[in-house]
Amino acid sequence: MNIEVMMTIITSDSIYGKRKSKTHWCLIKCRRQFLSAISMLLCLIAPSSLFAEISPERILDGISILAHDSLEGRKVGSASEIKAASYIRRQFSSIGLDPAGTNGSWYQPLEFTERIDIGKENSLVVDGQKYILEDDFRPLKNSLNGSFKFDQLVYVGYGIEQDSMEHHDYERKDVEGKAVLIKRFAPDDDPHGPYANHASLDSKIAEALKRGAKGVFFFTPEGEDEDMPALRRRRVSEKDIPIIFLKRTIFNQDRPTPEALAQSEFSGNVDLIRRKNTGINVLGTVKGGKVGADERYVVIGAHFDHLGYGGKGSGSLYAGSDRLIHNGADDNASGTVGVIELARHFKSRQNDLDYSLLFITFTGEESGLLGSNYFVKNPTIDIEKVSLMINMDMIGRLEREEKGLGVFGVGTSPAFSKYFNAYDTLSDFKLNTKKSGIGPSDHTAFYNAGIPVLHFFTGSHQDYHKPSDDIEKIDAEAEAEVLEFIAELVDRFANGKDKLEFSKTKDDAPGASPRFTVTLGVMPDYLTEVKGLRLDGVTEGKPAGIAGLLAGDVIVQMGGYTIDDIYAYMTALSRFRKGDSTSVIVEREGKRIKYPIHFK
Numbered sequence: 001m002n003i004e005v006m007m008t009i010i011t012s013d014s015i016y017g018k019r020k021s022k023t024h025w026c027l028i029k030c031r032r033q034f035l036s037a038i039s040m041l042l043c044l045i046a047p048s049s050l051f052a053e054i055s056p057e058r059i060l061d062g063i064s065i066l067a068h069d070s071l072e073g074r075k076v077g078s079a080s081e082i083k084a085a086s087y088i089r090r091q092f093s094s095i096g097l098d099p100a101g102t103n104g105s106w107y108q109p110l111e112f113t114e115r116i117d118i119g120k121e122n123s124l125v126v127d128g129q130k131y132i133l134e135d136d137f138r139p140l141k142n143s144l145n146g147s148f149k150f151d152q153l154v155y156v157g158y159g160i161e162q163d164s165m166e167h168h169d170y171e172r173k174d175v176e177g178k179a180v181l182i183k184r185f186a187p188d189d190d191p192h193g194p195y196a197n198h199a200s201l202d203s204k205i206a207e208a209l210k211r212g213a214k215g216v217f218f219f220t221p222e223g224e225d226e227d228m229p230a231l232r233r234r235r236v237s238e239k240d241i242p243i244i245f246l247k248r249t250i251f252n253q254d255r256p257t258p259e260a261l262a263q264s265e266f267s268g269n270v271d272l273i274r275r276k277n278t279g280i281n282v283l284g285t286v287k288g289g290k291v292g293a294d295e296r297y298v299v300i301g302a303h304f305d306h307l308g309y310g311g312k313g314s315g316s317l318y319a320g321s322d323r324l325i326h327n328g329a330d331d332n333a334s335g336t337v338g339v340i341e342l343a344r345h346f347k348s349r350q351n352d353l354d355y356s357l358l359f360i361t362f363t364g365e366e367s368g369l370l371g372s373n374y375f376v377k378n379p380t381i382d383i384e385k386v387s388l389m390i391n392m393d394m395i396g397r398l399e400r401e402e403k404g405l406g407v408f409g410v411g412t413s414p415a416f417s418k419y420f421n422a423y424d425t426l427s428d429f430k431l432n433t434k435k436s437g438i439g440p441s442d443h444t445a446f447y448n449a450g451i452p453v454l455h456f457f458t459g460s461h462q463d464y465h466k467p468s469d470d471i472e473k474i475d476a477e478a479e480a481e482v483l484e485f486i487a488e489l490v491d492r493f494a495n496g497k498d499k500l501e502f503s504k505t506k507d508d509a510p511g512a513s514p515r516f517t518v519t520l521g522v523m524p525d526y527l528t529e530v531k532g533l534r535l536d537g538v539t540e541g542k543p544a545g546i547a548g549l550l551a552g553d554v555i556v557q558m559g560g561y562t563i564d565d566i567y568a569y570m571t572a573l574s575r576f577r578k579g580d581s582t583s584v585i586v587e588r589e590g591k592r593i594k595y596p597i598h599f600k
């Protein structure tokens with residue numbers, strides 16, 4: 001699960017109920033009541049017993065290999081990633097899949113930028129005056145490399161075009177072929193306000209590019225914190241213009257205002273060093289045996305990479321100083337083994353299928369959904385034929401009663417809505433559904449390509465992105481049930497059906513996340529339905545951890561804000577700045593406890 005996008009899943013609607021009992025479920029029932037000879041006998045005479053059963057023992061075996069210390073956390077671009085990939089390849093091959101990677105192989109290699117370093121040759125001269133890197137300016141990591149010279153800039157305020165507020169910063173300003181000077185932030189910073197989708201650097205850069213600007217210079221309005229969070233790696237896509245952040249030291253007596261600054265001549269050079277590495281997706285197919293089965297595909301995927309040894313910028317939430325392996329048993333050895341088990345299951349039913357399946361384990365999810373994005377742009381099968389994409393990310397720790405199984409993307413096809421809206425009464429799974437096709441994992445790339453997606457998730461926890469995400473905490477029995485459930489859904493939506501109709505969901509654009517300048521250091525629980533914000537984890541050394549908040553606490557109040565849900569929490573958090581002190585009230589075991597919080 002990718003940490004940077006965790007905060008964007010916020011549309012939730014829950015379904016409770018009991019699953020319908022059908023012949024198809026016979027095998028699961030059997031496993032649960034394997035002592036009952038009679039039900040076992042009934043199972044054996046049911047047709048589904050010919051299919052490969054999903055096995056908790058094999059799930060455990062697979063996770064114990066992928067999450068073993070010898071695989072060193074499966075970091076994309078490392079030798080251990082290759083070890084993990086070859087394990088998956090051997091499984092695919094022994095099950096009898098056909099290779100579906102590049103040039104008939106099992107693998108799809110992809111090059112990615114592992115790191116962007118600031119080079120030595122960065123310079124900025126304004127009206128003949130030389131400025132100093134970091135003290136006065138810094139190129140943003142999506143900038144074009146090379147020299148630039150602009151006789152003057154066009155000052156466009158916030159650089160926002162917003163219709164409902166009739167806010168038009170570009171009105172009567174021709175910026176084509178020129179460089180623009182843009183103020184950071186927006187007139188108001190309400191994360192659900194009219195400017196929420198317009199305040200990010202990304203959306204401002206996009207607006208400038210749309211109008212043909214040839215350079216973008218940002219500055220921070222007076223009185224605001226000048227710290228610029230490092231551009232999130234997944235958001236760094238190289239643009240073909242220079243993009244530079246100016247510190248306020250650039251203003252002086254001769255040019256005290258942005259209007260005056262824009263009259264100056266700007267020249268200089270950008271030098272960013274993009275360090276490349278290679279990762280690999282692993283792919284295999286099962287072609288359905290019925291006529292026309294190669295006309296429709298179901299993609300079943302999960303990422304197999306994790307955080308390696310953690311460290312700065314890796315997404316690790318481990319605060320200690322020792323270098324520890326992040327085994328990622330739940331995130332996402334659980335999903336990887338899920339792909340392998342489902343491959344085995346569907347291979348055993350190959351002849352009866354009137355659709356085909358592509359099984360894919362993605363690399364580089366933790367570094368910004370690299371593998372899935374690459375596959376969607378460079379598909380090894382005809383992407384037009386993909387009817388449905390199933391993603392599994394963290395499916396090994398089902399909490400039946402409290403959280404249930406997260407099923408995200410149920411709004412991405414009318415067929416899903418119909419089924420999940422009616423899902424009730426007889427089933428024994430509690431589900432927690434969300435409509436959005438955009439989320440912190442690999443299904444997002446497929447949704448963005450217009451493919452209906454379902455993403456499965458058993459919830460976050462205290463061990464999320466920490467070295468303690470280990471096999472002991474995996475519930476393989478429950479994972480087997482989740483996989484049986486997924487297999488049933490694939491049948492329901494693919495077998496004997498036309499290609500699924502796609503529908504767009506009401507999503508938060510990437511720029512929509514509110515502007516947080518502080519962090520509390522908590523892992524919100526996205527699945528449990530409570531009034532308030534329940535915490536799955538608390539990071540040591542961050543404000544909540546220092547104050548004494550614990551996993552399981554429910555935040556109900558922060559400063560003057562009542563916290564009913566994650567929306568209210570995000571709104572409240574976006575209002576605090578570094579150095580602020582406030583208090584939070586949490587509910588813990590029926591008691592309300594108040595803690596002082598200091599944002600660092």
Ligand SMILES: [Zn+2]
Pocket residue numbers: 001002003331366465
């Ligand atoms: Zn993750």
